[in-house]
Amino acid sequence: MTIQILDLTVDDLRFPTSRELDGSDAMNEAPDYSVAYVTLKTDHPDLVGHGITFTIGRGNEICAAAVEALRSRVVGLRLEKIAGDMAGFWRHMTSDSQLRWLGPEKGVIHLATAAIVNAVWDLWAKAEKKPLWKLVADFTPEQFVNCIDFRYLTDVLTPEEALSMLTRLKESQADRLSILERDGYPAYTTSAGWLGYSDERLRELCRQRLSEGWEVFKIKVGRDLEDDRRRCRIIREEIGPDRRLLTDANQVWDVSTAIEWMRQLAEFDPWMIEEPTSPDDILGYAKIAKALHPIRVAGGEHCANRIMFKQFLEANAMQVCQIDACRLGGVNEVLAVLLMAAKYDVPVCPHAGGVGLCEYVQHLSIIDYLCVSGSLENRMAEHAGTCHEHFLDPIQIQNGHYLLPQTPGYSITMHEKSIENARFPEGKYWSDPNS
Amino acid sequence: MTIQILDLTVDDLRFPTSRELDGSDAMNEAPDYSVAYVTLKTDHPDLVGHGITFTIGRGNEICAAAVEALRSRVVGLRLEKIAGDMAGFWRHMTSDSQLRWLGPEKGVIHLATAAIVNAVWDLWAKAEKKPLWKLVADFTPEQFVNCIDFRYLTDVLTPEEALSMLTRLKESQADRLSILERDGYPAYTTSAGWLGYSDERLRELCRQRLSEGWEVFKIKVGRDLEDDRRRCRIIREEIGPDRRLLTDANQVWDVSTAIEWMRQLAEFDPWMIEEPTSPDDILGYAKIAKALHPIRVAGGEHCANRIMFKQFLEANAMQVCQIDACRLGGVNEVLAVLLMAAKYDVPVCPHAGGVGLCEYVQHLSIIDYLCVSGSLENRMAEHAGTCHEHFLDPIQIQNGHYLLPQTPGYSITMHEKSIENARFPEGKYWSDPNS
Numbered sequence: 001m002t003i004q005i006l007d008l009t010v011d012d013l014r015f016p017t018s019r020e021l022d023g024s025d026a027m028n029e030a031p032d033y034s035v036a037y038v039t040l041k042t043d044h045p046d047l048v049g050h051g052i053t054f055t056i057g058r059g060n061e062i063c064a065a066a067v068e069a070l071r072s073r074v075v076g077l078r079l080e081k082i083a084g085d086m087a088g089f090w091r092h093m094t095s096d097s098q099l100r101w102l103g104p105e106k107g108v109i110h111l112a113t114a115a116i117v118n119a120v121w122d123l124w125a126k127a128e129k130k131p132l133w134k135l136v137a138d139f140t141p142e143q144f145v146n147c148i149d150f151r152y153l154t155d156v157l158t159p160e161e162a163l164s165m166l167t168r169l170k171e172s173q174a175d176r177l178s179i180l181e182r183d184g185y186p187a188y189t190t191s192a193g194w195l196g197y198s199d200e201r202l203r204e205l206c207r208q209r210l211s212e213g214w215e216v217f218k219i220k221v222g223r224d225l226e227d228d229r230r231r232c233r234i235i236r237e238e239i240g241p242d243r244r245l246l247t248d249a250n251q252v253w254d255v256s257t258a259i260e261w262m263r264q265l266a267e268f269d270p271w272m273i274e275e276p277t278s279p280d281d282i283l284g285y286a287k288i289a290k291a292l293h294p295i296r297v298a299g300g301e302h303c304a305n306r307i308m309f310k311q312f313l314e315a316n317a318m319q320v321c322q323i324d325a326c327r328l329g330g331v332n333e334v335l336a337v338l339l340m341a342a343k344y345d346v347p348v349c350p351h352a353g354g355v356g357l358c359e360y361v362q363h364l365s366i367i368d369y370l371c372v373s374g375s376l377e378n379r380m381a382e383h384a385g386t387c388h389e390h391f392l393d394p395i396q397i398q399n400g401h402y403l404l405p406q407t408p409g410y411s412i413t414m415h416e417k418s419i420e421n422a423r424f425p426e427g428k429y430w431s432d433p434n435s
Numbered sequence: 436m437t438i439q440i441l442d443l444t445v446d447d448l449r450f451p452t453s454r455e456l457d458g459s460d461a462m463n464e465a466p467d468y469s470v471a472y473v474t475l476k477t478d479h480p481d482l483v484g485h486g487i488t489f490t491i492g493r494g495n496e497i498c499a500a501a502v503e504a505l506r507s508r509v510v511g512l513r514l515e516k517i518a519g520d521m522a523g524f525w526r527h528m529t530s531d532s533q534l535r536w537l538g539p540e541k542g543v544i545h546l547a548t549a550a551i552v553n554a555v556w557d558l559w560a561k562a563e564k565k566p567l568w569k570l571v572a573d574f575t576p577e578q579f580v581n582c583i584d585f586r587y588l589t590d591v592l593t594p595e596e597a598l599s600m601l602t603r604l605k606e607s608q609a610d611r612l613s614i615l616e617r618d619g620y621p622a623y624t625t626s627a628g629w630l631g632y633s634d635e636r637l638r639e640l641c642r643q644r645l646s647e648g649w650e651v652f653k654i655k656v657g658r659d660l661e662d663d664r665r666r667c668r669i670i671r672e673e674i675g676p677d678r679r680l681l682t683d684a685n686q687v688w689d690v691s692t693a694i695e696w697m698r699q700l701a702e703f704d705p706w707m708i709e710e711p712t713s714p715d716d717i718l719g720y721a722k723i724a725k726a727l728h729p730i731r732v733a734g735g736e737h738c739a740n741r742i743m744f745k746q747f748l749e750a751n752a753m754q755v756c757q758i759d760a761c762r763l764g765g766v767n768e769v770l771a772v773l774l775m776a777a778k779y780d781v782p783v784c785p786h787a788g789g790v791g792l793c794e795y796v797q798h799l800s801i802i803d804y805l806c807v808s809g810s811l812e813n814r815m816a817e818h819a820g821t822c823h824e825h826f827l828d829p830i831q832i833q834n835g836h837y838l839l840p841q842t843p844g845y846s847i848t849m850h851e852k853s854i855e856n857a858r859f860p861e862g863k864y865w866s867d868p869n870s
Contacts, residue, residue: 031533057533058504062543065500069493098466098492104686104714104737107542108497152713155690155722251539255590278587279539280742282717283749287590302539304739307715314718 003079003127005049007041008116010067012060013414013422015355015387016429027222027250030196031056033355033387034424036063036112037414038119040074047126050413051119052356053111053326060424066112069099074116083124086147090332093117094149106304110329117330118360122410132331132410133366137173141166144371148336152307156314162339169374176370184401185365186376187383188216188246190353199234206238213399215243216380218274222249225264232268241269248274251302255284259291272296272320279303285317296320301351302327306336313344320378322351325360331410334364338372348373353384358395359411362402390418438514438562440484442476443551445502447495448849448857450790450822451864462657462685465631466491468790468822469859471498471547472849473554475509482562485848486554487791488546488761495859501547504534509551518559521582525767528552529584541739545764552765553795557845567766567845568801572608576601579806583771587742591749597774604809611805619836620800621811622818623651623681625788634669641673648834650678651815653709657684660699667703676704683709686737690719694726707731707755714738720752731755736786737762744772748779755813757786760795766845769799773807783808788819793830794846797837825853 018030034057040049053063073093082089093113094105102109125132136144145163189209197205206217219235221228235245247270253261258276273295277284279302289297300322303309312318321341328334341348348368350361358381365381373379381402388394392413396403405411421428421435428435453465469492475484488498508528517524528548529540537544560567571579580598624644632640641652654670656663670680682705688696693711708730712719714737724732735757738744747753756776763769776783783803785796793816800816808814816837823829828846831838840846856863856870863870 027532027535031536055533056536058531059501059534059537059544062497062500062504062537065497066494066543069497096493097462098490099494100462101466101491102494102497102543102546106715106739107544108501108537109494109542111537152689152716152719155719254587278742280541280740281587281746283746284587284590284742304541305715307713307719311716311718 004043005040005077006043008071008075009039010064011037012064012424013037014424015422034060036067036115038115040119040123049119049123051115052412053115054354062108063111066108067115087149091149113329114326121331126409129408131405133363136367137370147332156310157340173370180404184403186380187400187402188380189214190218190384203234215400218246221247222252236268244271246272249276251275253277255287258288262292272298274298282311282315282317286315298322306333309337313340321346321348324351338368342373347378350381352382355387356412359391390414439478440475440512443506443510444474445499446472447499447859448472449859450857469495471502471550473550475554475558484554484558486550487847488550489789497543498546501543502550522584526584548764549761556766561844564843566840568798571802572805582767591745592775608805615839619838621815622835622837623815624649625653625819638669650835653681656682657687671703679706681707684711686710688712690722693723697727707733709733717746717750717752721750733757741768741771748775756781756783759786773803777808782813785816787817790822791847794826825849
């Protein structure tokens with residue numbers, strides 16, 4: 001069957017999460033989780049691709065405008081042509097000679113690229129009647145490598161090296177799949193530790209999450225040291241000395257402040273500190289990691305592209321690699337980062353939460369385990385309990401693990417009713433003050 | 436006199452430069468030089484601030500949308516309050532808790548920040564009845580430091596250190612001013628070497644530029660090696676063995692290609708290679724610089740922010756620092772980079788050309804010499820001869836030097852007629868095929 005992409009539409013959808021202070025941290029006071037929601041229509045009325053990029057509210061319209069600017073680069077293409085040269089398609093998407101001035105490959109234009117690229121992958125997986133993770137897991141190593149644009153990466157990873165890494169793991173893939181089918185993919189929860197929550201709510205949420213089977217907890221830090229110490233103490237009291245406590249500063253510190261502050265929290269045995277300073281500061285991360293060892297430095301949620309990840313990994317600046325499914329330019333670029341992380345033996349623990357990110361990263365972590373790293377050691381995908389009700393095929397969590405998604409596609413198609421309500425500014429969430 | 440900013444408007448202005456292949460290089464085939472043109476209206480009808488961010492065509496509307504999104508952060512403010520805490524104002528502009536997700540401090544949202552911040556500086560300089568360079572040159576070292584947000588910089592440069600650097604140079608400033616008043620600020624020309632030009636045009640333009648007094652020439656390379664060798668030979672024949680030849684690859688190479696390719700051009704004695712690979716690749720630049728020494732590596736035109744420059748400088752990855760007046764978030768962030776470059780003794784040679792960039796960077800280079808580096812050694816501001824006719828106070832070039840601008844403001848106010856013609860898509864340049 002041949003499939004042609006006939007049209008692209010984009011919706012500015014926003015969810016009023018700031019009303020509950022979900023997602024509040026030291027840098028992001030009150031996010032309204034939002035997506036630019038891309039729909040690719042084809043010449044098969046029942047075959048539609050969906051993709052998102054994620055933002056936290058204001059500015060979502062700018063991402064939608066950038067999607068529109070990229071529209072002509074995808075409409076009219078045939079899926080089989082895209083699928084036959086996925087790296088070429090990705091290069092095409094990121095190489096408009098005028099639009100690349102806006103990045104290149106970073107910020108709004110790259111977020112918009114992700115929405116479209118992710119929609120193409122959704123379309124492809126649906127056409128193959130497979131969940132995305134299985135589409136990729138069924139690739140030969142050659143097909144996998146053919147999805148990646150290696151431009152700017154070859155001083156650290158060549159296509160030949162990638163091929164040999166993938167080939168080495170291929171024959172044991174079935175064993176790993178059985179493990180995932182039995183247990184799911186390990187996750188950790190962020191839903192308890194938002195800065196905007198009271199101590200009582202923090203304690204109560206810890207207990208609730210423990211009872212649900214969660215083993216790893218994350219807490220937001222960085223606004224006030226005494227406050228952080230009190231909250232770390234509460235969470236340690238609740239989770240005990242052996243469970244992992246993750247900390248996340250959301251970029252609020254300079255290098256020396258990060259080092260001093262975290263030394264003050266070291267007694268609570270944090271396993272990692274996430275985003276201690278600017279997400280662009282590779283050398284700064286490296287200084288912090290060296291000073292704080294054995295506390296790991298984690299980052300990636302705001303890491304602009306594969307070239308930045310390449311350096312973070314090469315410079316030993318990042319001991320936990322937190323890819324984001326929409327900050328990177330879609331699945332193709334994520335695959336490149338998975339390979340580089342595996343080469344440097346750095347665990348990939350994707351950033352998630354918000355709206356749709358959990359739905360996305362479950363696939364990416366599964367691909368990482370089945371095809372790329374072959375390991376679950378120190379790997380876990382982030383989980384937050386927000387906005388899953390809007391998806392046709394929402395994540396399924398059991399005992400602190402993501403269960404393998406089974407529905408064809410990339411799990412991001414939304415309910416019509418959710419789309420209607422969230423449309424900004426005319427949807428009910430925004431036009432009706434009582435919604 | 437108190438001044439309040441009452442309104443902000445933004446125009447999407449585009450100039451059809453692609454019709455002449457001005458500005459063509461290995462990555463940018465056919466740019467249409469464009470600006471998002473910001474106008475700040477005040478409660479004084481004759482006092483208006485103008486600012487731009489620069490793009491090369493498509494996507495300019497996205498920058499304009501981002502300016503609109505930032506509108507509420509500046510409208511209503513009083514100039515004296517901004518001027519009294521310029522660093523605080525800049526932090527305010529870059530810290531919208533939702534909009535910063537789109538960067539942070541990079542890509543479209545940062546380009547838009549630059550347009551507004553530059554407009555505020557223009558307004559301030561006009562209110563003080565001084566050209567921008569003089570407004571800044573008249574600052575005390577304390578006032579200068581108070582314009583800079585040192586967040587994320589203090590591991591490399593503290594406010595105290597900056598203050599002592601500036602204080603050291605202050606008393607000799609008048610001597611340097613006399614030199615600039617006599618000679619102007621040194622420039623080099625890019626107008627001869629665009630890739631889209633024929634050999635004949637290249638040769639003819641070289642001769643013309645030599646007769647105008649230019650001493651330093653830049654040529655675009657990277658599309659085809661034999662072509663580059665032929666064009667380098669032509670330009671060397673024309674300019675002789677002693678004048679400086681600069682080369683610019685506009686990001687087309689991977690690290691190893693950059694090294695091999697430039698070794699093939701070494702016989703033409705290039706003084707520097709600009710943008711040899713991804714503008715995000717600090718470690719890659721460092722590898723190239725090490726391998727190609729004594730050919731300098733230059734970059735900055737696409738360097739996203741002060742945190743990236745910090746690392747390029749610290750890692751000895753950049754021997755020529757090419758700030759961009761609009762890629763960085765306006766004058767405040769430029770001042771921070773000037774200071775870091777001076778600390779590492781790396782010459783600042785601003786990127787210019789396009790539309791308005793020459794008008795901007797002349798001020799920045801003058802400030803660098805008068806206040807920050809105190810040196811002209813290996814310093815030169817880029818020049819290209821495009822689009823100057825659109826400005827009320829265009830650059831004045833004499834004998835390969837920028838003459839000191841004298842009109843109050845930041846030299847970016849455009850003729851009404853130019854604005855009308857360039858408005859996209861309704862202006863004459865775009866609606867009238869014969870324009």
